[in-house]
Amino acid sequence: MVKAMAKFVIEGGRRLQGTIPVLGSKNAALPLLSACLLTQEAVTIHNVPQIRDVANLMAILESLGAQVTRAGDAVTVVAKTLDQTNLPADKVGALRGSVLLMGPLLARWGAVALPRPGGDVIGARPIDVHLDAFRQLGARVQEDGTMVQIDGNNLRAGEVTLREFSVTATENVMLLAAGLPGATTIHVAATEPHVVALGELLTRLGARVTGAGTHTITVEGTLERGGATVTNIPDMLEAGLFILLGAVCAEDLVIENVPLTHLPLFFKKLEDIGVDFSIDQAKNQVRVRQSPLQSFSMQSLPHPGIPTDLQAPFAVVATVAPGSSLIHDPLYEDRFRHINELQKMGGRAVVCDPHRVIIQGPVRLHGTEIDSLDIRSGATLIMAGLVAEGQTIIHGAEVVERGYERLAERLQAIGAAIRCRDAVHA
8 A cells, every 4th residue: 555645735825924944954964963973971062963874873873773762953973882783774764964974984884785775866867976985995895785794804094086976975984084093185075064963073073174164174083082062063955945945936035044154156046146135144034026037047066066966946047037948957867757747727837858948938827726846946936825816735745855854934924825734544
């Protein structure tokens, strides 16, 4: 029997106003939680979002033998003893971020056997970059269709050159290097803010990390690792979503806890589009008001560019802005699945190739029944439903809840007519 999924029910066309907060970063929380496996001492992380992906990783940590407790937005992990034999294949397979367990388990145990990680279907996302990096440090890797086994008996600190600017591969090598005596240098490293946040935690655990935030990172590992208390960074993807939401359907919206320095090109693009916004540096707030928009072209790029996870919401902005807008995502070849759902709502768009879409505006979107597809597409379609006339039903609310905490509730607080309903009782 197929389990019925929850759904969002949205009555569109309302102008939003008020204040909405940005919560902790999902993409930073996952590597920070994974780093807790490096030490037997207690590690406490504040500002951890209460979302499904985090809950799944916490359950995986517990299956490994760690003690995991949550008090509000704080999560404490004590991993005195570890046992890899109880890894839940279903949770590992459903969570792309579980790949980040490889580095700390190799550092702690010297070996790892992990089911292949899963996650959103947004194109080819092989873990070859991770495995190649481990091999450069002396690991032996065996793969079959469902499992990855890594022997770390010959691991040693050294030089690693990544095949691409992979955020999770950069983090995985940092996690491993923190447990290898000596200095490991990572070339072609990703520079995203969550890489920097991980470097700060690893330093507090006893390693020495330099260069985080640049394309060359050096980690001096240690066998003596202590505990730590850190605060997770705000979610720049959530901030970007709320700001773009304000651009298309807000009367006067204030977004709080915005990581202003994490989105430089994003803010530049807002200016190009004509978004009426102001920044309060002292309060880390962005205020967005209703304004006429212009068509645009944008390309997602590695940090400090516009994140690939933010290109989808720009598609809704393009349906409002007069003229033809071009969105280019060179990173993944299946990142425009939301376009088909927007077309069902009346959007006029042409997917030119797997990496480019042209959207014509302005159009009147109308409510209909659509699917979430993946975390970022689902959030984008909620945004579209809030703009559209009439009722929009978005199936697969659980998908969106993997990455956004209490999203419907927070949107209700700024005037959105949105509710989450279980499909069984609909």
